[in-house]
Amino acid sequence: MTGSTRxxxxxxxxxxxxxxxxDAGLSGTDATVDAEVLARHILSWTRSRYLSxxxxxxxxxxxxxxxxxxxxxxxxxxxxxxxxxxxxxxxNIRVTRDVLTPRPETELLVEVALELVPAFxxxxxxxxxxxxGCLAVTLAAELPASRVTAVDLSPVxxxxxxxxxxxxxxxxRIEFVEGDWTNGLAGDFHLIVSNPPYxxxxxxDRLQPEVRDxxxxxxxxxxxDGLDAFRNIVEGVGVLLAPDGRLLLELGAGQAKDLRAxxxxxxxxxxxxxxxxxxxxxxxxxxxxx
Numbered sequence: 001m002t003g004s005t006r007x008x009x010x011x012x013x014x015x016x017x018x019x020x021x022x023d024a025g026l027s028g029t030d031a032t033v034d035a036e037v038l039a040r041h042i043l044s045w046t047r048s049r050y051l052s053x054x055x056x057x058x059x060x061x062x063x064x065x066x067x068x069x070x071x072x073x074x075x076x077x078x079x080x081x082x083x084x085x086x087x088x089x090x091x092n093i094r095v096t097r098d099v100l101t102p103r104p105e106t107e108l109l110v111e112v113a114l115e116l117v118p119a120f121x122x123x124x125x126x127x128x129x130x131x132x133g134c135l136a137v138t139l140a141a142e143l144p145a146s147r148v149t150a151v152d153l154s155p156v157x158x159x160x161x162x163x164x165x166x167x168x169x170x171x172x173r174i175e176f177v178e179g180d181w182t183n184g185l186a187g188d189f190h191l192i193v194s195n196p197p198y199x200x201x202x203x204x205d206r207l208q209p210e211v212r213d214x215x216x217x218x219x220x221x222x223x224x225d226g227l228d229a230f231r232n233i234v235e236g237v238g239v240l241l242a243p244d245g246r247l248l249l250e251l252g253a254g255q256a257k258d259l260r261a262x263x264x265x266x267x268x269x270x271x272x273x274x275x276x277x278x279x280x281x282x283x284x285x286x287x288x289x290x
Contacts, residue, residue: 004110008058009056010055011067014035018034019031021035021073021074025076026073032265034079036050037079039062039075041069041082061204076209078214080095080101081101088107089134089142091137091138093132093164094132097215098156099131099157099215099219100132102132103199104278106250109248110251113246114142116248119144123190124187124242125146125149125189125190125191125192126153127191127192128193128233129181129194129196129197131157131195132161133160133164133165134164135193137164140165140170141169147175148173149177149189150174151179153178153180158176176184180232181232182235182240183236185240187240188240191245191246192237194229196233197220197226198229198250199226200221200222200225201221203226204220204283208273227258230255234287235266237269238268241288241289244288246286248285248286248287251274255282260285268290269287269290270288273285
């Protein structure tokens with residue numbers, strides 16, 4: 001009697017890919033998630049469809065192209081750069097090597113902003129160091145009467161941000177400005193947001209390979225103490241804030257005390273609140289005129 005060989009299932013195919021990722025240095029959890037995300041990306045499947053097909057034979061589309069994506073991930077290339085996008089506040093944001101991948105903790109800035117400003121008033125919003133444009137695009141979409149100015153020193157990053165504005169239908173309400181933080185800007189802004197570089201120069205070797213080897217250093221490092229970008233922003237932002245305006249800043253771990261001292265040393269600004277992220281790390285500072 002001749003035996004038959006059962007074809008591998010989708011679950012087994014993805015599990016094998018996850019084992020390759022573990023061998024490349026990823027944690028078991030990250031490897032499992034990434035192998036699934038890349039499989040769904042290749043197949044253009046929703047998660048519900050993917051889950052319903054786990055016991056089925058491997059789909060024809062999950063062949064060499066999937067292996068190529070897994071090989072890239074084994075080199076620690078971020079999933080967001082492999083797939084070309086990352087979800088942020090319910091929207092897919094285009095990502096390239098020229099911009100930071102939007103982080104979940106940065107959504108806290110959006111959450112706080114929407115708490116502090118009225119959604120349907122005509123607001124002027126400024127996003128300093130816009131990168132992918134995730135903050136500018138999200139705030140333009142969530143605050144439909146707003147006008148947003150998105151600033152970045154990198155013209156290539158601005159092109160990515162502009163493409164995201166087009167993707168989400170808000171390009172007519174966002175002005176993109178190539179510039180160095182607040183230099184050359186004028187006017188009263190009701191809301192200013194920034195996720196600036198805040199990694200200390202000496203800490204770059206401790207970054208994960210996905211960050212250290214694939215993301216732009218201009219958007220990561222900020223001098224010996226990690227505060228250079230904050231200094232530039234705090235120095236120039238006072239004249240840009242409307243009388244009742246707010247400045248929202250994303251912080252690195254352990255920077256809350258230093259930022260508060262830096263802001264209050266100016267004498268014209270004060271920190272009114274610092275919000276923790278989901279990990280309990282002080283992450284979003286709210287600054288107003290003193």
